[in-house]
Amino acid sequence: MKRNMTNLRAAARSARNLPPLSQAEIAKRWRLNADTVRKILKPLNLPPVPGPWKRARYAIQDIWRLEGIPQIQISDETLHAQLMEPLRTAGELAHQLGCDPATVRNWAREGRIPSVRLQGSIRFHFFAVRRDPDAV
Known part of the structure; x- marks a missing residue:
């Protein structure tokens, strides 16, 4: 149990350093138009990250999960710079x-x-x- 809590705390610390993404930023990342991104995100009911912004922003970890990135890679802070790169066509x-x-x-x-x-x-x-x- 203690080991699991340690992993959760480490993941939470790591998440604080990652930016939340707006739908427009997700569209740039995926190289798709904003309408297509809305069609993808709407049925998933992803919870937006709370914050002072006017439009919904989503946790990058949730976006990585949608992209099929395994949790072990999401947890590895050394891969975050590579994971932040936009997807390629x-x-x-x-x-x-x-x-x-x-x-x-x-x-x-x-x-x-x-x-x-x-x-x-x-x-x-x-x-x-x-x-x-x-x-x-």
Whole structure:
């Protein structure tokens, strides 16, 4: 029980240093328009972070969970800078890897590289692709 409380306290300290995101910031992160982000977030009933702002802001940890990031990586403060990077489209990732976007989408479909499905769009965490040299 004591170990679990220690982990919760460490996660709470870590969360204080992370910024909450507005829907517009989430749209930039996901490279989607704001209407699509609203359609994704509305049925999930994510609780907004309390604060002095006029529009709802959401905890970045909740957004990472939506993106499929495992809790162990969310808890690792050394990965936070990489996790804060915007997601890449297939075209952007293909340009960085030096291949065709169709190839990137095929790799994602085959499970060779991790991907995130957002309302029919596919996005990629570049840090996850960089970390796994066997993925591509």
